[in-house]
Amino acid sequence: MGVGIRRAQASDRDYVVRLLDEAFMDDPVSGWVFPDVEHRRARHAGLMAAFTDATFADGYIDLAEDGAAVALWMDIPGAPDTPDEPLGPSEGSSDDGPAQVRAAVDPDNERVEQIARLTAAAHPVGREHVYLWMIGVRPDRQGEGLGTALMAPVLERCDREGLPAYLEASNARSRALYERLGFVFTGTAVDLPDGPSLWPMWREPQAQ
Template sequence: MGVRIRRAEQGDRDLVVRLLDEAFMDDPVSGWVFPSEEYRRARHAGLMAAFTDATLADGYIDLVEDDAAVALWMDMPEEFHAPTEAELAEQAAAVRAAVDPDNERVEQIARWTAGIHPVGRAHVYLWMIGVVPGRQGEGLGSALMAPVLERCDREGLPAYLEASNPRSRALYERLGFVFTGTALDLPDGPTLWPMWREPQAS
């Protein structure tokens, strides 16, 4: 499948937010953070904007050429350390204040995902990958991931992500990711599966 991929620039910011908003509107974790559909439609894009801005500042974003899918990546250095409780609280509170000050779950999900992030080895972090609903199942997600995973294999870098539903977990397993063994079960909500991929020989 000949999928062309381009690196997003600052001018693509609103496009990326829109794509993520569409792709994750019905995701189980988004539904947990914003339980009411009406409320989710009003607030969800703000959370996607926060993720986009953070990635444009410190990572990189890839888009398929027809703007139907997007991936947010971060290169995590070996010296990346586990945040202290105070750092976690400060970072999560800042996300909540920027996105939805009255919604405690915005802060909780930011705190919990940061708290389970592996440390001690340089790795590539797939923060988010989304395909617009009408294009899912076409292999766009795998195509977006392929160049970065090929780079990981060339450079001997592991990769990490959190799968938010069983379908995506199965896709990541086919690409070489392995469940770390400790899931994040959201209270009265879905499960997130942290997954790790060792570099693979060609």
């Protein structure tokens, strides 16, 4: 049976936040950002809300029709002045977005800002691509192929339009899934200080 997918609307915002909060509560990266369990339960949803609002503003969110899975996507433009520039990491940005998120979500927690800056610095620049910011599946529905189904339409679009795709895998299980879908580890992990690693992964468009 196929998985019905629809584009999330503003009216879905609170549901998307709750779903991401549940899906990532026990993720290794969330555990690093909020090491204390009780503090995580109090603040984690606020971070998911910041991600959701940013995606509604600049990207798009796909939601399984039964509400069990969600994907946050961004279309990232290429560098107009250097169209032939090879793929490489960002050299950093003066954007104060990470500091603003920290101030709004958990002002005393430097890790909220730190992870945003580390992932931004690792993000490839120079080529137009599609960025899978987050994909979350309700814990009781994981292992059913919902993540793969939710990604399929966007990856098909990438193949059709000749667009690469990019993401950061936050655990070994998700990394294995993305490898099956054609993503390749870029070779440089984002190692969180005294914490887990994220694996930046790139997917060239596949021949149809």
